Amino acid sequence: RTGARVERLPLARFTTLGVGGESEMWFVSDHAQLAEAMEQPYRILGGGSNLVIADEGVPERVIRLSGPLAERDLEPDPHLSSEGEIVTGWVGGGVPLPGLIRQLQKLGLSNLEGTVGIPAQVGGAVWMNAGTRYGEMFDGLHTIEIVTPQETRQVTPADLQWGYRNSGIPRNHVVSRVRLRLRRSTPEAVLEKMDFADNARKGQPKMKTPGCAFKNPGGVSAGQLIDEAGLKGTRVGNALIAPEHANFIVNLGGATAADVHALLDVIRARVPVPMELEYELWP
Ligand code: FAD
Numbered sequence: 001r002t003g004a005r006v007e008r009l010p011l012a013r014f015t016t017l018g019v020g021g022e023s024e025m026w027f028v029s030d031h032a033q034l035a036e037a038m039e040q041p042y043r044i045l046g047g048g049s050n051l052v053i054a055d056e057g058v059p060e061r062v063i064r065l066s067g068p069l070a071e072r073d074l075e076p077d078p079h080l081s082s083e084g085e086i087v088t089g090w091v092g093g094g095v096p097l098p099g100l101i102r103q104l105q106k107l108g109l110s111n112l113e114g115t116v117g118i119p120a121q122v123g124g125a126v127w128m129n130a131g132t133r134y135g136e137m138f139d140g141l142h143t144i145e146i147v148t149p150q151e152t153r154q155v156t157p158a159d160l161q162w163g164y165r166n167s168g169i170p171r172n173h174v175v176s177r178v179r180l181r182l183r184r185s186t187p188e189a190v191l192e193k194m195d196f197a198d199n200a201r202k203g204q205p206k207m208k209t210p211g212c213a214f215k216n217p218g219g220v221s222a223g224q225l226i227d228e229a230g231l232k233g234t235r236v237g238n239a240l241i242a243p244e245h246a247n248f249i250v251n252l253g254g255a256t257a258a259d260v261h262a263l264l265d266v267i268r269a270r271v272p273v274p275m276e277l278e279y280e281l282w283p
């Protein structure tokens, strides 16, 4: 045994929606522990900010990066950095993105400030190329380390077919750590851009939610389409289509995964444009 901490815990505690039953969690803090956890069927959990997990939990191991895999080394690599641009040391996939973005702002390092307000972990945010109209994760990546049960490899963004909300990295390939590619700026300039991106969130609900339910189809706002279908305020059980922004489903307290699924079905039935789900449903 490699010493990974294994514990059955309710996943609701690890999701921003606050839904999800008990499952076997593997807290892994190095590559050996990660490899052991991957010997049996597994899922990888990040910040839990894009997940709707069944009330029964999931049968697979749920891996969570912790310890050194949730730490960051932002020292510029002297061989890869220049006067205008730096490449950092390794940033663990388990690092919470909001704290990282705040720290980069204080250091006056630019490229990732457009992702302000996304409550993800670095690994999860890279895996789905989380972003906003003001920037996305792939704006600031140099190297991505990907672990599968077969191998560990390091790739660059140019090696991947990435795009809107998509890194091109297959599901269950674990983003264990990354090196960031950042432009030297000033704390003031980065803060100004961050505030601008943050402002676009003013209309988003403050309650428990897994973020936007659907990806924007062809540049149109999914929220606007759901709104135009008259669905704001629709409630099933304790889940509600947010009155503030129709692409957000919120947990009023005690919502179940089934409540959320029922609302997703209502939306699919009533919106005339086909939309791709952004959340992931477990199992
Ligand atoms: P999780 O929700 O834990 O997992 C989601 C998927 O990522 C799963 O398939 C999981 O297996 C995979 N994953 C997690 N960690 C790893 C890893 N280390 N390696 C490989 N795969 C991994 N998203 C946006 O893009 N833009 C926004 O503006 C935005 N705003 C949001 C606002 C709120 C209030 C909330 C709650 C969510 C918002 N989201 C937004 C959605 C969400 O934050 C993103 O989808 C984010 O990328 C999810 O990352 P996570 O670490 O929470 O992943």
Ligand code: EPU
Pocket: 131, 132, 133, 134, 200, 201, 203, 210, 211, 212, 213, 214, 215, 216, 220, 221, 222, 223, 224, 227, 244, 245, 246, 247, 278
């Ligand atoms: N709108 C409505 N009704 C609504 C919601 C929106 O009419 O209920 C209209 C707005 O008035 C605006 C337009 O739709 O004219 C766009 O809305 P908004 O600015 O909120 O942007 P969005 O396209 O709905 C996207 C991302 C968000 C991201 C924001 C801010 C997607 C699916 N959504 O929302 O990302 O935070 O821009 O940059 O790409 C997420 O992915 O989980 C997410 C929250």
